[in-house]
Amino acid sequence: MLELGTNGAGAPAGDLIKDVSEATFMAEVVETSKTVPVIVDFWAPWCGPCKTLGPALEAAVTAARGAVKMAKVNVDENQGIAGQLQVQSIPTVYAFWQGQPIDGFQGAVPGSEIEAFVERVVKAAGGDASGGLDDAVEAAEEMLTEGAASDAAQTFAAILGEEPNHAVAYGGLIRATIALEDMIQAEALLDAVPEDIAESPEILAAKAQFDLAKQAENAGPLDELRNAVEADENDHQARFDYAVALNAAENAEEAVNQLLELFRRDREWNDGAAKAQLFTVFEALKANDPVVLNGRRKLSSLIFA
Numbered sequence: 001m002l003e004l005g006t007n008g009a010g011a012p013a014g015d016l017i018k019d020v021s022e023a024t025f026m027a028e029v030v031e032t033s034k035t036v037p038v039i040v041d042f043w044a045p046w047c048g049p050c051k052t053l054g055p056a057l058e059a060a061v062t063a064a065r066g067a068v069k070m071a072k073v074n075v076d077e078n079q080g081i082a083g084q085l086q087v088q089s090i091p092t093v094y095a096f097w098q099g100q101p102i103d104g105f106q107g108a109v110p111g112s113e114i115e116a117f118v119e120r121v122v123k124a125a126g127g128d129a130s131g132g133l134d135d136a137v138e139a140a141e142e143m144l145t146e147g148a149a150s151d152a153a154q155t156f157a158a159i160l161g162e163e164p165n166h167a168v169a170y171g172g173l174i175r176a177t178i179a180l181e182d183m184i185q186a187e188a189l190l191d192a193v194p195e196d197i198a199e200s201p202e203i204l205a206a207k208a209q210f211d212l213a214k215q216a217e218n219a220g221p222l223d224e225l226r227n228a229v230e231a232d233e234n235d236h237q238a239r240f241d242y243a244v245a246l247n248a249a250e251n252a253e254e255a256v257n258q259l260l261e262l263f264r265r266d267r268e269w270n271d272g273a274a275k276a277q278l279f280t281v282f283e284a285l286k287a288n289d290p291v292v293l294n295g296r297r298k299l300s301s302l303i304f305a
Contacts, residue, residue: 043090058154
C-alpha cells in the first residue's frame with residue numbers, strides 16, 4: 001500500500017492532479033475520462049512506497065502537458081471505491097478511458113516503467129505524452145513559488161530519479177528543502193552535488209540561498225538594527241547586519257540598497273564584505289530579477305565612479 005507524500009499534504013495546485021473521494025469519483029474520474037484519460041492512484045497515509053511512487057507518477061503526468069490527468073484516492077477514507085475496483089493491495093494504479101479502466105499496475109515500479117505506463121495510456125486515447133522532464137520542472141517551480149515546498153521537493157526528487165544530474169531539478173530540490181527549513185538536509189544535498197553540475201548556475205544559486213538562509217538564522221531584530229543605523233550612519237557592522245535581516249524578511253531590494261550604501265561609504269570594510277554579500281544576494285535571485293539588474297547597475301556605477 002502506498003503513502004503518497006503529496007497526498008498527506010494536500011493535492012498540488014492546478015487541474016491535472018486532484019484528491020478524489022467516493023462523492024467525486026464519478027465526476028472526476030468516470031466522466032472526465034470520457035474526454036481525457038485519468039490515472040487513479042490508490043494510496044494510504046501509512047504506506048511507505050507512496051513516497052516513491054506518488055511523486056514520480058505526478059511528475060510523469062505533469063510532463064504529459066494535459067494529455068492525461070491524475071486522481072488520488074485515499075483507500076482508508078474511501079473503502080467503497082477501493083472495494084468496487086477490487087483494490088486488494090497498494091500501491092495500485094488504474095488508468096481510465098471512456099469511463100472504463102484500460103490499464104494498471106500494482107506495487108512501486110521504476111521511473112522508466114511509470115513513464116512507459118503514462119505514454120501507453122495517452123497513446124491509447126490517441127494523444128501525445130512527449131512533454132519531457134522540463135514540464136515537470138516547470139510544475140515543481142510553480143509549486144515552490146506558490147508555497148507548496150513539500151510537493152515541489154517530491155516532484156524535483158522524482159525528476160532526479162529519472163535524471164540524477166539534472167541541474168535545474170537538483171538546485172530546485174535544494175531550494176525546496178531550504179524553504180522547508182531543513183537546513184541539515186539542504187547542506188547534505190549540497191555536499192552530494194554531482195561534480196559535473198557543481199558549477200552550474202542552478203547549483204550556485206541554491207548555494208547562495210543556503211548561505212543567506214544560514215545567515216538569517218542569526219539575524220537580529222529589524223527595528224533594533226534600523227535604529228542602530230539611524231543613530232550612527234557609519235556603524236558599518238550594524239548596516240551589514242540590517243541588510244542580512246532585511247533579506248531574511250524577504251526584502252531583498254532594501255537589503256541591496258543598504259549594502260550598496262555600505263559599499264559607497266567604505267568598499268574595503270571587513271575585506272570587502274559588502275560587495276561579497278551583494279554578489280551572494282544576486283546569485284540567489286533570478287538573473288532577470290529587477291533587484292539584480294538594478295543592483296548590478298548601481299554597483300558598477302560605484303565601482304567605476
